[in-house]
Amino acid sequence: MAPDAAPYFDDIAGGPDGSAVWVRADDGVRLRVGGWRADGDAGTVLLFPGRTEFIEKYGRTAAEFAREGLSVLAIDWRGQGLSDRLIEGPLTGHVHAFADYQRDVAAMVAAARALEFPEPFHLLGHSMGGAIGLRALIEGLGVRSAAFTAPMWGILMAPHLRPAAWALSWGSRRTRLGYRIAPGAVIECYAANAPFEDNTLTTCPDNFAYMQRQLIEHPELQLGGPSLIWLYEALVECRAIVRAEPPRHPCVTWLGTRERIVDPGPIRARMARWPGGRLEQVADAEHELLMEREAIRRRVIAGTVDHFRANGDATA
Numbered sequence: 001m002a003p004d005a006a007p008y009f010d011d012i013a014g015g016p017d018g019s020a021v022w023v024r025a026d027d028g029v030r031l032r033v034g035g036w037r038a039d040g041d042a043g044t045v046l047l048f049p050g051r052t053e054f055i056e057k058y059g060r061t062a063a064e065f066a067r068e069g070l071s072v073l074a075i076d077w078r079g080q081g082l083s084d085r086l087i088e089g090p091l092t093g094h095v096h097a098f099a100d101y102q103r104d105v106a107a108m109v110a111a112a113r114a115l116e117f118p119e120p121f122h123l124l125g126h127s128m129g130g131a132i133g134l135r136a137l138i139e140g141l142g143v144r145s146a147a148f149t150a151p152m153w154g155i156l157m158a159p160h161l162r163p164a165a166w167a168l169s170w171g172s173r174r175t176r177l178g179y180r181i182a183p184g185a186v187i188e189c190y191a192a193n194a195p196f197e198d199n200t201l202t203t204c205p206d207n208f209a210y211m212q213r214q215l216i217e218h219p220e221l222q223l224g225g226p227s228l229i230w231l232y233e234a235l236v237e238c239r240a241i242v243r244a245e246p247p248r249h250p251c252v253t254w255l256g257t258r259e260r261i262v263d264p265g266p267i268r269a270r271m272a273r274w275p276g277g278r279l280e281q282v283a284d285a286e287h288e289l290l291m292e293r294e295a296i297r298r299r300v301i302a303g304t305v306d307h308f309r310a311n312g313d314a315t316a
Contacts, residue, residue, distance in 0.1 A: 002021075002114065002115075003021035003022055003023050003033075003111060003114060003115070004021060004022045005019070005020070005021055005022075006020040006021050006022045006032045006033075006034070006082065007020065007032075007082060008020040008034055008055070008056070009056050009214075009217075009218055011217070012056050012059075012213065012214040012217055012218060013055075013056040013059030013062075014059040014060050014063070014210065015036055015058070015059025015060055015061075015062040015063045015066075016036045016037075016038075016059075016062060016063055016066050017036065017037075018034055018035060018036045018055075018056075018059065018062070019034060019035070020032050020033065020034030020035075020055060021033055021034070021111065021115070023107045023108070023110070023111045024107065025078070025100075025103040025104055025106070025107045026103055026106065026107070027100070027103055029078045029083070029084045029086075029100075029103070029104075030083060030084045031075060031076060031077075031078060031083045031084070031104055031107055031108075032055065032075070032076040032081055032082045032083050033055075033073065033074070033075050033076075033107070033108050033111045034055040034056075034073070034074060034075075035055075035062070035071065035072050035073035035074060035115075035117065036059075036062040036063075036066060036071060036072050037066075037071045037117070038065065038066040038067075038068075038069050038070055038071045038072075039066070039069065040068070040069020040070070041069065041118050042068060042069035042070045042118075042308070042309065042312065043070060043071070043118055043119055043120040043121060043122060043144075043308065043312060044070065044071040044072065044073055044112060044117040044118055044119065044120075044121050044122070045065055045070050045071070045072045045073070045121075045122050045123075045124050045308070046073055046108065046109070046112065046121050046122065046123050046124070046143065047061075047062075047072055047073065047074040047075075047124050047125075047126075047129075048074075048075070048105075048123065048124065048125040048126065048129030048130070048132050048133045048136075049074060049075065049076075049077070049126060049127075049128075049129050050126045050127030050128045050129050050130075050152070051077075051080070051093055051127060051128040051152075051223070051226065052080060052093065052189065052190070052191065052222075052223040052224075053080070053081070053126070053127075053129075054076050054080065054081035054082070054214075054221045055074045055075070055076055055081065056214060056218075056221075057211065057214060058072065058074050058290070060207075060210070061290050061301070062074075064297075064301045065301070065305070068305045070122075070305065070308065071117050071118055073108065073111070073112050073115075073117055075104060075108045077095075077101060077104055077128075077129075077132070078095065078100060078101070078103075078104055079093060079094050079095055079223075080093065080223045081221055081223075082220065082221070083104075087179050087227070088179075089179070089187075091187050091188075091189070091222065091223060091224040092179065092180075092181055092187065092224060092225070092226070092227050093223050093224065093225060093226040093227065093230055094179065094226070094227040094229060094230050095229070095230050095233060096229070097233060098131075098135075098233040098234060098236070098237040101132045101135075102132070102135060102136060102139065104132075105132065105136045105141065109121075109141075109142070120143070120144040120312055121142065121143045121144065122143050122144055122145050122146070122147070122308045122311075123136070123137065123141065123143045123145070123146040123147070123249075124146075124147045124148070124149070124304065125146070125147075125148045125149075125151060126148070126149045126150065126151070126288075126289075126290065127149075127150055127151065127152045127261070127262060127287065128152045128234075129151075129152075130148040130149070130150070130151020130152050130153065131151060131152045131153060131234070131237055131238060131241060133146065133148065133151070134148075134151065134153065134241045134247075134270075135237065135241055137247035137249055138241065138244050138245075138247055143249065144249075144250075144308075144311050144312060145249055145250040145251065145307060145308055145310075145311035146247075146249045146250070146251045146252075147251065147252050147253070147254070147304045147307055147308070148251070148252075148253040148254065149253075149254045149289040149290055149300065150254070150255060150256065150259055150261070150262050150267075150287050150288075150289060151253060151262065151267060152234070152238065152262045153238055153241060153242050153262070153263070153266040153267050153270055154238050154242070154262060154263030154265060154266035154267070155231075155234060155235065155238065155262065155263060156259075156260065156261060156262055156263045156264075177228060178227060178228045178229040178232075179227050179228075179229065180227060180228055181224070181225045181226070181227065181228075182225060182226050182227065182228050182230070182231040185224070185225025185226060186224060186225050187224040187225060188224050189215055189222035189223055189224050190224075190225075191211050191212060191215055192212060192215035192216060192219075192222050196208050196209075199286075200260045200261055200286060200287055201286055201287055201288045201291065202286050202287075202288045202291045202292050202293075203258075203284065203285070203286055203292060203293055204291065204292050204293045204294075204296075207288070207291040207292065207297075208291070210291070211288075211291060238266065241270075242266045242269060242270050246270070246273060246274040246275065246277065247274075248275070248276070249276070250276045250277070250307070250310075250311045251271075251274055251276065251277035251278075252277070252278055252279075252280060252303065252304065252307045253267060253270075253271050253277065253278070253279050253280065254280050254282055254289050254300050254303070254304075255267055255268075255279060255280070255281050255282065256281075256282045256284075256285030256286055256287065256289055256292075257281055257282065257283050257284060257285065258284060258285060258286045259285075259286065259287055260286070260287065261287045262287070267279070280303060282296055282299065282300065284296075
């Protein structure tokens with residue numbers, strides 16, 4: 001049975017013709033999966049967005065991949081976008097357990113096959129999607145290769161705050177305080193409200209305005225800071241995935257030199273011991289490498305496409 005059609009906001013995506021469907025994870029959570037089909041048959045990019053993100057944010061990126069014959073399929077993770085919000089405060093980023101995101105991955109892959117998106121599949125994970133993607137690779141995700149942009153393999157915070165973050169977030173799981181916003185975070189959606197000056201996302205005013213316009217025109221897509229439970233689950237997961245044996249998939253990871261959201265240390269450590277993996281540092285780039293200035297975007301997209309093409313016939 002074909003999945004039911006879901007809303008897709010073509011007015012803000014700025015990409016090729018797209019569409020979305022509803023799917024359900026095996027625990028009943030309703031998820032939105034959407035994508036863009038290319039004319040070519042180079043395969044499909046399974047795009048794992050970051051925390052607070054949503055399908056339409058990657059319309060411009062999908063257009064770039066479509067020109068190279070690559071289709072793109074993306075997902076609204078549970079708790080964000082138009083997928084089911086998990087607690088009463090819909091602007092609080094929350095997940096009951098980080099492992100639940102793997103349920104979303106399974107539903108997304110099943111949708112890719114049900115919708116007959118072309119194989120081979122390749123993974124592109126950004127920020128939190130990079131943590132979800134690395135776990136999926138470790139558990140045997142069926143893709144030929146992987147690419148990451150600023151993956152959340154560690155959360156950037158001052159060293160003296162880290163013990164308190166662990167203690168407070170761990171303790172919150174035993175009380176209703178776990179559903180509250182983590183200290184230092186705010187309930188408002190950062191990308192919708194931040195000024196361009198000194199923002200931590202991008203140095204490109206056009207792409208910053210593109211992201212902000214999407215959220216202002218469709219406020220139902222907005223998400224604020226994470227809950228204490230999300231913080232604890234993320235800290236535990238980041239520690240686990242950087243200690244695990246590296247996957248065997250060929251991998252390229254992109255990291256901006258001005259990164260201020262995820263911790264660059266674990267990224268460098270992980271890539272240093274990833275056989276068949278390489279780290280590409282991008283000068284003067286912030287966190288959103290796919291939303292950066294044109295020269296940076298071209299480099300990241302072209303390098304990622306070359307990587308996918310080089311491994312299109314390889315066995316993961």
